[in-house]
Amino acid sequence: MIATQQEAFDAILAHHEALNEDVRLRVQFINSKVANNEAAQSEKADLISYLNSEVVPHAIAEEHTLYKVAVDRLGLSDLIAEMTSEHRVLVGEIAALSNASSDNEAVEHAARFASLFSQHVSKENELILPKLLDSPEVDLTEALAEMHELFEAAKKASSTKADDIDVAAVLVSLLLDATRELAKAGQRDQAARITASAWASLEAQRPELANKTTTALHRLVNSRNSEPVTLSTSRNARIDRELDVRSLAPAQRHSEIFAAYRKLEPGNGFLLINDHDPKPLQYQFEAEYTGQFTWDYLESGPKTWRVRIGRPVPAS
Missing domain, CATH: 3.30.110.40 (TusA-like domain)
Structure with missing residues (x-):
């Protein structure tokens, strides 16, 4: 049981190290397969599953616990805004990895995710956690307990709510934020395809979230520069x-x-x-x-x- 500030600090560092190492190993497995001209579909699927079931829930839990405390108690608004933005970028890389059309493309996105995630975790360990540990305003043991509760709720990926947070809705918001950033970077078509994929996975179980992705998809398409449409020259196709x-x-x-x-x-x-x-x-x-x-x-x-x-x- 975590009883002291230092124990809570050490537990968070250990979790960060475990996540970082697990990501690194899974990316290495993909690289090894592709380097040997072997199909890496199962390795890619394993990495995506791990990221969605471990890393993304961790990010959600952080934003509603450690990040919130850092802003409310320590006034680290600018730093936390930067770190939250990095979460969006990481989610965007997961989406891009999921939509990779070849193993070589998967290698590229997996490597980029691993690099960005490692840098992100280092910043948390060096710029946020020590300040939380040293502040008499912060109870790290309480924050860690709340973080663990949210992490487990997010992992279950069910309709269960923890502290009134709808995990699926948070995930969709993260994804849509990421696709907006992707569009700003000039990858509007890729952003639209990712958004449409999210819609397809949500329409049956969460129609209200599917409608949210449809609205976002329209905004993505409408915000692009007008592109000429090629009209079909065929007039023989049957129209019922x-x-x-x-x-x-x-x-x-x-x-x-x-x-x-x-x-x-x-x-x-x-x-x-x-x-x-x-x-x-x-x-x-x-x-x-x-x-x-x-x-x-x-x-x-x-x-x-x-x-x-x-x-x-x-x-x-």
């Missing part, structure tokens, strides 16, 4: 029906469109008529039905957009 969603509320449009797609027989399609570029919807189709749909622009605004959405015939 027209689906004009212009009179529907935005929340209704997506459900109607996906319902229409699910009813399609292979080789058939429908004509979507919208009052804006449905590019966000295309990202969601790519996340939900990868390789199982076709998307052909027939008219590209400015007031009316027409897109043929089809279900291709499976290759024999």
Whole structure:
């Protein structure tokens, strides 16, 4: 049982060291596989699982305990803002690693995460924890106990709340913050794909959070510079029906469109008529039905957009 300030300090340092070493070893496993021209899918999956089940819950718990105390009791607002921003960057790297299209790309993102995480932990150990230890205003044993409670709640990834904190909602907020930073860095398409992937994983279990990602996806797409749309030259594709969603509320449009797609027989399609570029919807189709749909622009605004959405015939 942790009874003193020093014991709490040492326990946090030990946890940081264990996390850092576990990340380093898992990244090393990926590197070794790729260096030997072997597939690293299982190693990549293991790293992603570890980051999501151990590192991200740790970050969430820190922000609501140690970081909060550092701001409220010690006035370290600027430093904590910087450290919180680094959490967003780390979550963005996890998302990028999850979406890596090749083992070499996975190696790149894994190495970047390991480097950033090691630097981040060092800053916590050297710039934050000693100040918390030395301050008579801070009870580190209490902060550590609260941190452990939140950490365990986050690891369970359930709807259980600790101190009124919705873990899934916090994770989504972290992810969306990270995608905004990714977009600012010029990776808007990657940010949109990651956001759409989050939507696909949330729509069934947490529709309110899925709606939040849809809003963020629209903002990402709308904030990019206008890009020319290539219109399809094919006029032979079969169109079963027209689906004009212009009179529907935005929340209704997506459900109607996906319902229409699910009813399609292979080789058939429908004509979507919208009052804006449905590019966000295309990202969601790519996340939900990868390789199982076709998307052909027939008219590209400015007031009316027409897109043929089809279900291709499976290759024999």
